[in-house]
Amino acid sequence: MVVDDHPIWRDGVARDLTDEGFEVVATADGVGSAGRRAGAVTPDVVLMDMQLPDGTGADATTAVLEVSPSTRVLVLSASDERDDVLEAVKAGASGYLVKSSSKAELVDAVRATAEGKAVFTPGLAGLILGEYRRMSAEPDPGHLRPSLTDRETEVLRHVAKGLSAKQIATRLALSHRTVENHVQATLRKLQLGNRVELTRYAIEHGLDG
Known part of the structure; x- marks a missing residue:
């Protein structure tokens, strides 16, 4: 388009x-x-x-x-x-x-x-790489997720706790597909390759609490 x-x-x-x-x-x-x-x-x-x-x-x-x-x-x-x-x-x-x-x-x-x-x-x-390096040095985790919606952040917190997409869907009363869409969107926005990297990212930024 x-x-x-x-x-x-x-x-x-x-x-x-x-x-x-x-x-x-x-x-x-x-x-x-x-x-x-x-x-x-x-x-x-x-x-x-x-x-x-x-x-x-x-x-x-x-x-x-x-x-x-x-x-x-x-x-x-x-x-x-x-x-x-x-x-x-x-x-x-x-x-x-x-x-x-x-x-x-x-x-x-x-x-x-x-x-x-x-x-x-x-x-x-x-320029982009330099900005991500600068953001990674920020103590406020809010600056590290500038493009995530509230729902994506909520899903990310559950991913950090080791829950599967099916478990997250049940807990948040969402469809399995919707949860997967949020996970894929978050991977793209954070420039990460898979759920393992996503989990590590979430834990590093205190989202597993």
Whole structure:
């Protein structure tokens, strides 16, 4: 799915991706429409602009991931400002490309994002790494989970206690699938590979109490 408020740009990107064999299942021009359409089509990858008429790309990323937790968001923005990049990543974006990237770079980035890889325009990856290192030195655990919802944090606490998804579902009166969706969304947001790493993370940050 392609989210951008400029029709010519949006349609051009969608056409380029279609020419490369991707299926563009929807387009959207703002935060509201991005959330609605992602909920209807559950796209594998969303290409997200940062400047939208009714909010930011970070707002739209949050809206998309709330209704489709398995979706991976790749920001494609004219801005390479530090705050924009960090805001997008904290909202759950998997990667960040600037619009000056070539068509080949965009196509490669979409493929890599679909495979679960984090893709950043050169120079931005170091910025993200530096920010995560800074956050890991923060004593306040609230700063370490800037993008987790209350429900995701609640599920994470139960994971830290060694409960299975089925046990967590029973305890929180949720479906097994909903719990798994929250776990997968949390893994993605925290850049972790599996439940073992997630459990270690939770214990290190005092969430097993």
